Amino acid sequence: MQGARDAAQQAARGSYGRLLSALVGRYRDIAASEDALSEAFLAALRTWPETGVPDNPDAWLYSAARNSLRNLARHQKVMEASAVQLALLHDELAPEESNLPDDRLKLLFVCAHPAIDEGVRTPLMLQTVLGLDAAHIAAAFLVAPATMAQRLVRAKAKIKQARLRFELPTAADMSVRLQDVLDAIYAAYGTSWDAVAGADLGSGELAGEALFLGRLIVELLPGQPEARGLLALMLFCESRRDARRGEDGRFMPLRMQDTRLWSRAMIGEAEKQLITASRAGVFGRYQCEAAIQSLHAQRSLTGVANREALNTLYGLLAARCPGIGVFVGQAAALLDAGEPSHSLAVLDRLVPAEVSSYQPYWVTRAHALSAKGERELAERALQTAIGLTEDVAVRSFLVNSLPGKRATASS
């Protein structure tokens, strides 16, 4: 039942993005195209129950949306000289709806265009490619619905008024521009992912949407290894979703998770993507992070973690893509490999102002200090970590690992 509903939802999702991208490709106005498309869906709800579902529902919807755009243009004299009007005039000479182009890739690139504010790129993708409404997006990004709606309106107006290019980037620009698209998709998956505390995800509310976009970009750009790297990374993280909480909702860090709860199907799909990606022989941040997750996943088969390989990959990642998250991950890997001094050295090199409110830093620091027998300093770092924790389950896990509580935590 759930499967059928999911399938229907996926089909509707695919259809929405394709239709909107075709309209935007033709009329270059996202907001007007969205309005026209939602009118077309309303018209379908009115007429299809009586006339039956047409043979080609997408062509019907596209045609209805175009009529709606035409009415809009007629009522708005201001649009007289606009691109929409000109394109509509041209359309009357050559109506061709049986072969709708799939312009979703162009839509993804325009949403993640460098001229668009970074904070609105992901919401814009979710709304235009997947048809999510602003209120739903606002809830996932923890902002007021009106604020999110306003940001989306502003971004769409900029795309139209400043006339951003609705084309695929040139080969020379492709890797830089693709990175922006992939980053925006990953942001939908959850930026608070971290291997250190094993918290992996924030809300995970948009995980399904992010996976849809990840699969879409692989399908549309099959020759790009980093797109596959991102998909693999998200699949590896997602495969552990059910293992992240114990029966009573208790937080389970990575090393304590019951690996039987990891989804073998997702791990298999992720491994396949990663292997295909690696054939290109090009380093990429997402491929490297996915490879790290692949090592964690192998624990479910072998029962032991390959610490040496983990250290190598973290070293590579730290050298190529330095960042707080990467360094803290590297420190945690070193700690697991039984090198607390080395781990602390990595942490000490970070700029205090940048890590002062980064929770995973304090968790890792506490563990490293405690491994070195610096009990008091370790406890103080752990207290800071607790104070910075948002998730209730993670907080109670950390509180239970305070020295006085150790007995109950290990029971």
Place this chain on the structure above:
Amino acid sequence: MQYILLLNECAEDFARRDDPAQAATYWGGWSAFIGAMAQAGIIVSGSGLLGPQVATTVRIRDGKRLVQDGPFADTKEQLGGYFVIEVPDLDTALEWAARAPSASGASVEVRPLLPPMPPAAS
């Protein structure tokens, strides 16, 4: 579609204009950039400007004219010139902006021009 490139320069850039040791490189860079735009046939209009030290700002407050020596705001970067160009889209305008010598030392702001006003209804 028409865009304006607002070419901002920093104090060092303005100083290079009159420094015998650097003037040739400075002006050479600009004339090459402007030459390339001219060759592409995209220039609608434009010009370099004298430095902010000769700027004068006028305001009307309470019906009185206030004239002040200097630019509107004393910021690190000041307008050093502008070009209106005709190109198909923002991406192309940004490509040209990136080639301006001042993009390296300071910045270039790119903005679409207002579309022509529709004829007033009679």
